[in-house]
Amino acid sequence: MTPLEFRLSSRAKAFKASEIRELLKLIGHRSMISFAGGIPDPALFPVALFQHAWRHVFGGPSIAREALQYSTTEGYLPLRQWLAAHMNTLGVPATPDNILITSGSQQGLDLIGKLLLDPESGVVTASPTYLGALQSFSAYEPCFSSLDAPQLTGPAAPRLVYLVPDFANPDGRTMSKTARHQALDQAKALNAVIVEDAAYSALRYDGEDIPAIASLDARLAGSIESTRTLYCGTFSKTLSPGMRIGWVCGPTALIRKLTLLKQGADLHTATTNQMVMHHVAAACYDAQVARTRVVYKARRDAMLAALARYAPPGLKWTKPEGGMFIWLELPDHIDADLLLPQALRQDIAFVPGAAFHADGSGRNTMRLSFSLCDEAQIEVGIFKLCSLIAKAATARDDVLTFAST
CATH class of the missing domain: 3.40.640.10 (Type I PLP-dependent aspartate aminotransferase-like (Major domain))
Structure with missing residues (x-):
């Protein structure tokens, strides 16, 4: 801690970096399939x-x-x-x-x-x-x-x-x-x-x-x-x-x-x-909203279909009528924070769910965004992610070592 940090207000000392913003710094390379940020597809911008x-x-x-x-x-x-x-x-x-x-x-x-x-x-x-x-x-x-x-x-x-x-x-x-x-x-x-x-x-x-x-x-x-x-x-x-x-x-x-x-x-x-x-x-x-809806609906449908094909037993997810996000609930013993490094090494990104709970609960949850990836990327990404979840669900020792492997 530098000398000036001792002069910070109590609220400033309590500030924490956004987990999403920090994660986005890591996923800029082209091979990454990112389900992390709630980011609009720039190809749709007028x-x-x-x-x-x-x-x-x-x-x-x-x-x-x-x-x-x-x-x-x-x-x-x-x-x-x-x-x-x-x-x-x-x-x-x-x-x-x-x-x-x-x-x-x-x-x-x-x-x-x-x-x-x-x-x-x-x-x-x-x-x-x-x-x-x-x-x-x-x-x-x-x-x-x-x-x-x-x-x-x-x-x-x-x-x-x-x-x-x-x-x-x-x-x-x-x-x-x-x-x-x-x-x-x-x-x-x-x-x-x-x-x-x-x-x-x-x-x-x-x-x-x-x-x-x-x-x-x-x-x-x-x-x-x-x-x-x-x-x-x-x-x-x-x-x-x-x-x-x-x-x-x-x-x-x-x-x-x-x-x-x-x-x-x-x-x-x-x-x-x-x-x-x-x-x-x-x-x-109005025309831009209508155009955006068509594209994102197709991507939502692709993610829901891929989850239905590849999800292991015990995995639950929401089926949104709109927006950009699907919420996954993993088996209770799987910590999404510990699963993330393994996913990143396979060029898959998501946001662990605990960040969205004021009390830090929800460690067995994650948020997936479908807005930025096309249908082919969604298919590959969900297959890889579900494979990781299936491995973690059947081998608890693997989960415990994700943070250090």
């Missing part, structure tokens, strides 16, 4: 439209100067207007005043944590849940509890209920309409804010759309201003993650507070990126 948008933004002196200048913290007004209209199609009666543009929805989670959480404040999540949310909220030193058994009393009484209701990261599950109503009832009883992470909601392949929690909340409350839901959206899974454009939609009073916090963090999201994203979203959002 590159030509982005090129056209950049030329448009810098096509005249006036608009180019606007793009290169400071902007309002709330975000580029035409983009907020487009997003308000988009939220209305989802049943959320938003105006631009209900929208804050963020640097990806990840910043939205961080700002919400800063807004609502004190040390030992209660945060209720599903288990497992999105690792990035656990990291964002952990910076504010809360106490986590499960959606099934929240801590109801004392300083850890919940202030925030975090949900990924559609095709959740990491397990791909979707909350029923009944479960969404129950979550709203629970949040009302706790007097807590619901954070609805809708990163994957556009990527439905099967089944019928279920209303967003924010939509159900608005219907019951009679107005968006009386709701308790903060909806976090993003373009990262549909148009481009590299542009870092997300948004938070909610009651004006909370959006104004979040705006002040963002102002202190970065003043505003990059003006040029917002203008370009508005141009592209207005031109192709």
